[in-house]
Amino acid sequence: MKLLETHGLTAFYGDFQALFGIDLHVDEGETIAIVGANGAGKSTLMGAITGRRSAQREAITFDGKPIGGMKPAEIMARGIALVPEGRQLFPSLDVEENLLIGNYGRKVRGAWSLDAVYRLFPILKERRKQAATSLSGGQQQMVALGRALMSNPRLLLCDEISLGLAPAIIKDIYAALDAIRAEGASVMVVEQNIGQALAVSDRVYCLLEGRVTLTGRPEALSRDQISAAYFGGGR
Amino acid sequence: MIVLDTILQGVLLGGLYALFATGLSLIFGVMRLVNLAHGDFMVVGAFAVLIGVDALGLPILLAAVVAGVVMFGLGYLLQSLLLNRTLGKDILPPLLVTFGLSIILQNGMLEAFSADTQRLDFGALSSASVPLGGGLAVGVIPLMTFASAVLVILFLNWLFYRTELGRAFRATSDKPEIAQLMGIDNNRIFALAMALALVVVAIAGLYLGARATFDPLIGPSRLIFAFEAVIIGGLGSFWGTLAGGVILGLAQTVGAQISPEWQTLAGHVVFLVVLVLRPRGLFPRHVD
Numbered sequence: 001m002k003l004l005e006t007h008g009l010t011a012f013y014g015d016f017q018a019l020f021g022i023d024l025h026v027d028e029g030e031t032i033a034i035v036g037a038n039g040a041g042k043s044t045l046m047g048a049i050t051g052r053r054s055a056q057r058e059a060i061t062f063d064g065k066p067i068g069g070m071k072p073a074e075i076m077a078r079g080i081a082l083v084p085e086g087r088q089l090f091p092s093l094d095v096e097e098n099l100l101i102g103n104y105g106r107k108v109r110g111a112w113s114l115d116a117v118y119r120l121f122p123i124l125k126e127r128r129k130q131a132a133t134s135l136s137g138g139q140q141q142m143v144a145l146g147r148a149l150m151s152n153p154r155l156l157l158c159d160e161i162s163l164g165l166a167p168a169i170i171k172d173i174y175a176a177l178d179a180i181r182a183e184g185a186s187v188m189v190v191e192q193n194i195g196q197a198l199a200v201s202d203r204v205y206c207l208l209e210g211r212v213t214l215t216g217r218p219e220a221l222s223r224d225q226i227s228a229a230y231f232g233g234g235r
Numbered sequence: 236m237i238v239l240d241t242i243l244q245g246v247l248l249g250g251l252y253a254l255f256a257t258g259l260s261l262i263f264g265v266m267r268l269v270n271l272a273h274g275d276f277m278v279v280g281a282f283a284v285l286i287g288v289d290a291l292g293l294p295i296l297l298a299a300v301v302a303g304v305v306m307f308g309l310g311y312l313l314q315s316l317l318l319n320r321t322l323g324k325d326i327l328p329p330l331l332v333t334f335g336l337s338i339i340l341q342n343g344m345l346e347a348f349s350a351d352t353q354r355l356d357f358g359a360l361s362s363a364s365v366p367l368g369g370g371l372a373v374g375v376i377p378l379m380t381f382a383s384a385v386l387v388i389l390f391l392n393w394l395f396y397r398t399e400l401g402r403a404f405r406a407t408s409d410k411p412e413i414a415q416l417m418g419i420d421n422n423r424i425f426a427l428a429m430a431l432a433l434v435v436v437a438i439a440g441l442y443l444g445a446r447a448t449f450d451p452l453i454g455p456s457r458l459i460f461a462f463e464a465v466i467i468g469g470l471g472s473f474w475g476t477l478a479g480g481v482i483l484g485l486a487q488t489v490g491a492q493i494s495p496e497w498q499t500l501a502g503h504v505v506f507l508v509v510l511v512l513r514p515r516g517l518f519p520r521h522v523d
Binding site for chain 1 (some may be wrong): 331346399400403405406407409410412413414415416417420421520
């Protein structure tokens with residue numbers, strides 16, 4: 001069962017075309033990775049899916065219904081949650097408030113609650129009354145991940161969650177992602193870190209200059225194929 | 236004794252200015268909107284109470300409650316139908332639109348109520364006072380004004396720091412784009428903030444009309460006091476706004492003791508001094 005699907009999705013910045021007919025899908029319970037170099041169109045794709053940039057109505061469907069061009073709040077209300085690039089915690093809210101804002105106005109029952117997030121990241125419980133932006137980078141990423149989980153999303157979007165973190169911490173964050181997948185959510189990871197993305201995903205899409213250049217199961221793809229799709233063939 | 240009396244009257248006057256300023260502070264805090272029609276809305280609030288008393292025959296406090304409800308609805312509609320369209324990266328459109336709104340409100344009220352000065356009558360309470368001993372006494376209305384300011388601020392602090400809606404207000408204020416990605420509808424949050432602010436404005440209007448006379452054109456001069464209180468106190472803190480109001484009230488009362496024409500001038504001077512020495516106000520918010 002396809003949960004999220006894009007059909008020939010295009011996007012423009014003025015006259016500059018950033019996406020050229022992207023077709024991809026995420027099945028229920030599946031984890032996919034979108035990899036690509038800087039400027040490949042990953043952020044634009046994420047922006048279109050989350051409603052931050054315009055998209056044709058029918059070009060994106062979630063659970064079979066078109067969501068292209070809807071407002072972010074409406075899209076999120078349907079069961080999508082985002083861990084944004086750069087974490088983007090709210091500085092005037094403490095750790096616990098940042099988590100609670102994740103399920104603002106929607107009380108979806110599911111595996112994730114404040115207690116469940118604290119079980120996943122015990123350090124956050126110790127720091128719950130601290131200003132979220134006073135935490136270390138890795139802990140802030142835990143808050144951002146926990147905040148997204150609080151709404152019990154059917155699809156979790158993770159935008160560059162390893163960016164700027166130490167390798168040991170990246171390992172912890174991705175270990176948490178495994179626990180999250182075990183609870184049944186579909187996950188879409190956008191990464192520059194190819195190794196990490198391949199290790200965690202069931203399928204991978206490689207983007208280059210606004211087009212999907214390669215897709216498949218990570219174990220079925222060779223290094224050369226990925227390298228060519230990532231950097232462009234013949235280079 | 237005169238010194239003590241002056242301080243007391245100044246602090247109580249500060250309560251009125253805090254009420255003027257709190258709505259302004261709330262709106263700026265949540266949506267970075269400077270409402271130049273804020274003073275005129277206070278006059279609208281005062282007239283709304285007056286209509287309740289004169290035309291509907293309600294007791295004044297009940298009329299104020301009705302005015303508060305009406306202003307809540309007015310604020311919600313104003314924000315969702317008009318002001319939300321002006322918000323964006325450019326701060327000029329909301330300034331221009333609220334400036335225009337100020338002119339429309341003043342002229343609308345002139346048409347409807349004429350330029351006559353009005354007063355809200357609390358009956359016997361208007362002249363009642365509480366003796367404090369030693370020849371000191373404070374008026375009941377000034378006391379009620381101050382108590383109302385404290386209650387309003389207590390309520391807003393509870394709302395902002397203890398409720399889900401308050402969290403949404405603060406998150407939206409921090410990062411509106413990210414708040415939307417949490418499923419928060421910014422337009423609705425802004426409309427609720429404006430609605431709440433206009434309820435506070437109605438309370439301010441009640442005491443504006445009870446402590447002195449008012450007419451359709453006094454809004455802008457009261458807006459200045461509200462601005463000064465907000466900026467002296469520091470943006471984004473309600474208790475800071477109360478402190479700012481009290482400092483402004485004290486400055487004016489002390490100035491008036493020196494010479495009557497020094498009353499407003501002393502307030503402006505203190506405001507300028509704070510602006511020079513502490514440009515972010517005396518009690519600014521930590522994160523900004």
